[in-house]
Amino acid sequence: MTLDIYKENLEKYADPLKYDELYNNYREDLDFIQKCVDMTTQPIIELACGTGRLTIPMAEKGYTMYGVDIHQGMLNLAIQKAKASGVHIHFSKQDCTQLDLPIKSPLIFMVGNSFQHFLTNQSQSALLESVGSHLLPDGEFIFDTRNPILKELAVIDEVEETHINRLDQVVTEKHREVYNHETQILECTTVQETNVTNVISTHKDSISLRYTYPMEIKRLLSEHNFELVAIYGSWKKTSFTKDSESMIIHCRLI
The missing domain is CATH 3.40.50.150 (Vaccinia Virus protein VP39)
Known part of the structure; x- marks a missing residue:
């Protein structure tokens, strides 16, 4: 490794x-x-x-x-x-x-x-x-x-939430989690939309987690x-x- x-x-x-x-x-x-x-x-x-x-x-x-x-x-x-x-x-x-x-x-x-x-x-x-x-x-x-609780992992999880960041900007985060039963890996993706003086800035990140x-x-x-x-x-x-x-x-x- x-x-x-x-x-x-x-x-x-x-x-x-x-x-x-x-x-x-x-x-x-x-x-x-x-x-x-x-x-x-x-x-x-x-x-x-x-x-x-x-x-x-x-x-x-x-x-x-x-x-x-x-x-x-x-x-x-x-x-x-x-x-x-x-x-x-x-x-x-x-x-x-x-x-x-x-x-x-x-x-x-x-x-x-x-x-x-x-x-x-x-x-x-x-x-x-x-x-x-x-x-x-x-x-x-x-x-x-x-x-690994399968009844939870079996469902594609999508959540949207809004908060105020350290710069007093409105941030909307859209989270999506999809589990692959063969690899036992959960793929988690977040799309972050930040309102900067009425202009939307978008950032995407992801993480893979093994169960x-x-x-x-x-x-x-x-x-x-x-x-x-x-x-x-x-x-x-x-x-x-x-x-x-x-x-x-x-x-x-x-």
Whole structure:
């Protein structure tokens, strides 16, 4: 896997400030991660760290943090935020399937359903191999992914919404989601129309997201020397059921 493969699926992250505004106040995953960590002096690694939403508060708690992301714009904002918070974090632009960090960790985590960016069996396997090579013995990997609920995925979803952006301009967004049952990939497209002094400016972006079934994940973990510690239906540790929106995967290297 190379960086270029993933560059084709990063359009949704073109505006790091907008992304940060949308998700910066979400805390359920942070609470879960912090409860899983003892006050270790070993470094902790966050994959797909984005704008540092979890990496920075973890560093503020005194942990030595390494943050990896493939999007330089997201990392630039994370670096600015860390500096403003007075913490030092080892940020680096890397492909998570080819990690090259100078440390091994007792804990690696990846949130925000970033696992869905690994669209093929090969890329999922490469991710687990890369993670395993950077974990200490008995090290843990925690990640989340959306649960494939077929009755929802089977329907083409089209939504239109309007809001006011940071420049007080009226923005209409038309979202369309189509699921391919053969590839297990959801294609999400957004057409954004912005009213700039009565002139409509149009922008289109898209993202592809892979849905993986529980038994696929269990087999993947087993093939790469991980044992499943727990699978939850949310970051609040609710029981996982067929109707759960999420799968929270907590596994350990064996």
